[in-house]
Amino acid sequence: ILKQDNETLLGLLAEEHHADIAELLEDLNLEEATYIIKLLDSEITSDILMEMDEDDREKVLKNLSSKEIAKELDELDTDDAADMIAELPEERQEKVISKIEDEEHKADIKELLKYDENTAGGLMAKELVKVYENWNVLKCVREMRAQAEFVTRVHSIYVVDEKEELKGRLSLKDLLVTSTKTHISEIYIPKVDSANVHDKAEDVARVMQKYDLEAIPVVDDKNHLLGRITIDDIVDVIKDEADKDYQMAAGLSQDVEADDTxxxxxxxxxxxxxxxxxxxxxxxxxxxxxxxxxxxxxxxxxxxxxxxxxxxxxxxxxxxxxxxxxxxxxxxxxxxxxxxxxxxxxxxxxxxxxxxxxxxxxxxxxxxxxxxxxxxxxxxxxxxxxxxxxxxxxxxxxxxxxxxxxxxxxxxxxxxxxxxxxxxxxxxxxxxx
Amino acid sequence: ILKQDNETLLGLLAEEHHADIAELLEDLNLEEATYIIKLLDSEITSDILMEMDEDDREKVLKNLSSKEIAKELDELDTDDAADMIAELPEERQEKVISKIEDEEHKADIKELLKYDENTAGGLMAKELVKVYENWNVLKCVREMRAQAEFVTRVHSIYVVDEKEELKGRLSLKDLLVTSTKTHISEIYIPKVDSANVHDKAEDVARVMQKYDLEAIPVVDDKNHLLGRITIDDIVDVIKDEADKDYQMAAGLSQDVEADDTxxxxxxxxxxxxxxxxxxxxxxxxxxxxxxxxxxxxxxxxxxxxxxxxxxxxxxxxxxxxxxxxxxxxxxxxxxxxxxxxxxxxxxxxxxxxxxxxxxxxxxxxxxxxxxxxxxxxxxxxxxxxxxxxxxxxxxxxxxxxxxxxxxxxxxxxxxxxxxxxxxxxxxxxxxxx
Incomplete structure (x- = not known):
């Protein structure tokens, strides 16, 4: 690795998917990895960090300042940001949070940190596309464009009433096929599966698997819409559960990988x-x-x-x-x-x-x-x-x-x-x- | 269960999700289950059948005529239809296929039956939304509406050239935000992961997990777009793999469930x-x-x-x-x-x-x-x-x-x-x- 020629290095890495860069960094030593993370834009590095192995990520984060970490968090979805913060030592967590610039993002992350990581609350992200039942399709599409900028993938559009209570959902497909003046309350699908924020992660996984859902809205005890969980997080839950059972059967008392010390x-x-x-x-x-x-x-x-x-x-x-x-x-x-x-x-x-x-x-x-x-x-x-x-x-x-x-x-x-x-x-x- | 009062029964079942009805039918005896399947509309029963346990489904299918099965298949996505046919005895397969009314659907299913079930070809569905690079956004949206009717969930829109070669993808989100006159060739994302039709199912699962994909297009050796695989099928692959390893470690020589004989x-x-x-x-x-x-x-x-x-x-x-x-x-x-x-x-x-x-x-x-x-x-x-x-x-x-x-x-x-x-x-x- 040429440490000098930043331009060439950036050019090379720009072509790669962040998951591949993450694998590359895991093979480098700590200084080299930190060097590259600092060199690249936080928009990319935040994704790279999320893809890295937990242990390796921890080491790299130790070498970054609270401000640098806060910048990474600004780029991440709230669920990933909360997961990353949760790995830091407690005193550091507060410092990093205080440095996050976007106030709303900060509040969302703080909220997510309150939930146990093995519950629906610990899995959910605050990013979602939400419309009110008294809007019409035109207003809805306009607002959605604004909201969608912050959401990596739009699965479903959730419909709430003025009290923020979950009423149902809209599919993008339906929206494409309807005239712009129609009221949302006329076209939404009132039947929607949802998870309670305190539900166990395994149970949410089971429901999503059974009904083949790709995203599920999360509500509190009063049915207020709090966030949503997407299928990729559930894939991880299923994988972890299966791995845990397997390790138990093989007589391994904790999660251990071939490359651990x-x-x-x-x-x-x-x-x-x-x-x-x-x-x-x-x-x-x-x-x-x-x-x-x-x-x-x-x-x-x-x-x-x-x-x-x-x-x-x-x-x-x-x-x-x-x-x-x-x-x-x-x-x-x-x-x-x-x-x-x-x-x-x-x-x-x-x-x-x-x-x-x-x-x-x-x-x-x-x-x-x-x-x-x-x-x-x-x-x-x-x-x-x-x-x-x-x-x-x-x-x-x-x-x-x-x-x-x-x-x-x-x-x-x-x-x-x-x-x-x-x-x-x-x-x-x-x-x- | 009241066998007489069909009206009431239909009313009760109409409220239920097909996965729940499937569970209910598994608890009934064979005659009752067959009776209910025959009673309900094939639009619903096809989904119910897909959710049932393989053994139970096999038994119910034995009690249906080739024509009735063909009707169920007409309602299913090509990948599910192919899976269901593959479970039938060979002589029956041909009879059933010949009774499928929709010629295109029939051809698609026949094609899918050629692939090994543990490859990308065995997992993929023919249903997808495809646009040509020389279309503009308006034409694209119009055509998509027509295509989308046959696709249960739109994940990505795939862009092909006139030779049907995969060029890239479009996200619904981008389409929402662009003016209707723009050419597709200007806005599509040329970087798209794809799977070869002969790739092993496990490998496809690994790629989709690594890059957090929710759908992946499947191509042949010449990069012609053949179909797509969605994350819910991959969830099943991951689960099956993990179960297999677990059973192997526990000394079970074949897939066996608690309720088997x-x-x-x-x-x-x-x-x-x-x-x-x-x-x-x-x-x-x-x-x-x-x-x-x-x-x-x-x-x-x-x-x-x-x-x-x-x-x-x-x-x-x-x-x-x-x-x-x-x-x-x-x-x-x-x-x-x-x-x-x-x-x-x-x-x-x-x-x-x-x-x-x-x-x-x-x-x-x-x-x-x-x-x-x-x-x-x-x-x-x-x-x-x-x-x-x-x-x-x-x-x-x-x-x-x-x-x-x-x-x-x-x-x-x-x-x-x-x-x-x-x-x-x-x-x-x-x-x-």
Whole structure:
């Protein structure tokens, strides 16, 4: 990178999309990135900054003055501006806000900062096109042209009454096809889905997906129009939710990316590994308690990894199905019905697997009684693990805890221990010791 | 449900959104659902059918005549119509297509059926608003009104030359603000992202997400405009991809929902459980080979579940991070760098966990040599599992196999066996037997 030749550099970058420049900057070192950000116009850099990875953006922002940041914010939509400010340390937030020049923009951003980031309020932008029901189409088009300058994309035009209460919506298409003298109140569509400002982000995502909406207006408890949420923000919510569930299932305790530091990786991975270790120690202690079996029935000990693994697998499978069902909101029937279905399923799977194991161990070791003991244990473990795997996420969900926790190492580890305990207990009974 | 009183029923349903009616029908039995579909106007029922679960829709379609289905298709956008036809048995497809009345619609649907469903061609719709660069704004608005009737939502207006080659786009907003005599060639935006009709659906999703697009035009190899893809279809692609990865990680071998039949569940779950069982039998055989150890060092056998579980956990963690990095396209650096990073990380995690285990086993059993053997084994297993977990998904990806396979039971099971083998092998060496 030629640091000297600003003209050439600007020329080169002018051709690129801001998302591509953002990727480029992430590959540069901090000074170079800051240098380029300062060189470019804030109209472009604000978009570039929004596209950058959160960690990288934070570092660049640290190198900018409050005034420079305020300038970037002036160029951003209110929702993006609020998101960016929220990442700064608190004392810095106030300084930056005080430097924003546009008073209305400032007030909007301040309002958005009040909402929790996982609610409709935290997702919405204040930019929208709004018309009053007593206007006619001509006035409407004129006002819209003025308003549309501040709105990146016009999805729907929202219709409000004089109290700012949401009445309905207009489509640009309808507006194109109607005579200019028509009153808005005659042509607007009164049926409009809206989200309450305190709704959970996930719920808004679900509604927008279900009804295929590209934007949804956000209202307060009194139906006053506050802002709107667009589908691109919802795409991020859906992606984040899915990533979170996936990481949970893979035993990562926090959001971690391949390019994060070793320290971040250690923090994300070590806790669950440690939990797994404790589980393993628990299993070892249990087996220690059955040490007297070892002289007569050493073969029992050979099958502990099999029992533990199967318990874990069955549990994760049934939990994952429930977690996905909850996420997609398509679980029907009562908990009892669910558990009964899982029970029937475990009977089928358990029978198939334990009969196979019975045959194998019998042929291998030739001891029918031990084989029966191992197979009955496997069968019981599968049934118990399946029921626990179904029950835990439903239970967590009832308690308003993220049910995806149930697919994580916590439950897997418990299932392992539980499985081994059942195994030796049943084996001891069957073998009559 | 009153089957007699059609009037009342129609009145009730008229108030509901088609997505809600679809949910309602899924809860009814097949005859009732078919009855209601036949009762309602095809303008509404086509939307209802599209919102229904694939399995339920299939059943209802079986009860409709080819002509009735053709009527539904007439009401749908080409992309949805093609999707619906693709679900029918092949002989039926032709019958239904021949009954579609609108010749242009029929030709469009036939064209779309040629594309693979996982490509841009399989996602796109033929409906779009297209203007020629030599038109002026007035002509453009007039033609658009006519075209817009067939397009559910206007996102962008695409500009083509007389050879139908894509030149750029117009925003509705710009059109609102320009005088009617201006030529399109003067005001269109020549920079427009487009997708090739053979691009993979995932790649299109990535581009649209990266550039925050709400619609993207689809072209053939010669840049002829063929159709467009809208963000709502992309939302489904993203969701499906994420679900697939999640199911893979949870050990479900095919897409299965909580409400599917027992048989479908068994087919999705039993294969991986069986694989796990074979793995367990493998582990048991390995341990059988070390049976001579059992008399002197029974404690070694107590720790096999711990070793196997840790190997599995470490492997899944590192695979999951690579799989997510690949999915989000943000992996940088060579395979070598990646492996080195994972190696360093395994050293840290391995050291922490094995030191803890060393202390515990020493205090518990008081035999320093056994404790050292167990801890060194744990350490080695963590390092090996981490490296395998990183390497396998990168390798699969190079071979164009879905890397998410690496987070599934196949690798976990191999890691288990591998871990136990390393464990006993190292233990034997350290204990000098």
């Amino acid at each position: 070793l320290w971040q990786h250690t923090r994300a991975r070590l806790p669950w590994l440690f939990l797994g270790l404790l589980g393993g120690i628990g299993a070892a202690s249990i087996m220690g308690g059955f040490e007297d079996l070892i002289s007569k029935h050493a073969v029992l000990f050979f099958f502990t990894p099999l029992i533990a693994a199967t318990a874990g697998n069955v549990g994760v499978q049934s939990s994952a199905i429930i977690v996905q069902g909850l996420a997609n909101n398509d679980l029907k029937g009562s908990i009892g019905e669910r558990l009964f279905k899982e029970f029937s399923l475990s009977l089928i799977n358990g029978l198939a697997l334990s009969l196979f194991l019975l045959l194998f161990t019998w042929i291998w070791k030739g001891n029918m009684l031990t084989s029966i003991a191992i197979s009955i244990s496997l069968f019981s473990v599968i049934v118990v693990a399946g029921i626990i795997g179904t029950f835990i996420p439903l239970f967590l969900n009832k308690r308003d805890i993220d049910p995806a926790l149930a697919t994580g190492p916590f439950i897997t580890t418990s299932n392992d221990i539980f499985g081994i305990l059942i195994y030796f207990w049943i084996a001891k009974m069957v073998l009559g010791i | 027992l048989w479908q569940h068994t087919r999705a779950r039993l294969p991986w459980l069986f694989l796990g069982l074979l793995g367990g039998i493998g582990a048991a055989s390995i341990m059988g080979g070390f049976e001579d150890l059992i008399s002197k060092h029974a404690v070694l056998f107590f720790f096999t579940p711990l070793i196997a579980a840790t190997a599995g956990n470490v492997g899944v963690q590192s695979s999951a991070i690579i799989v997510q990095g690949l999915a989000n396209n943000d992996l940088k650096g060579s395979i070598g760098e990646r492996l080195f990073k994972e190696f360093s990380l395994s050293l840290i995690n391995g050291l922490a966990l094995s030191l803890f285990l060393l202390l515990f086993t020493w205090i518990w059993k008081g035999n320093m040599l056994t404790s050292i053997a167990i801890s060194i084994s744990l350490f080695s297993v963590i390092v090996v599992a981490g490296i395998i977990g990183t390497f396998i998904p990168l390798f699969l990806n190079k071979r164009d196999i879905d890397p998410a396979l690496a987070t599934g039971p196949f690798i976990t099971t191999s890691n288990d066996i591998f871990g136990i083998l390393i464990y006993f092998w190292i233990a034997k060496m350290v204990l000098g037997i």
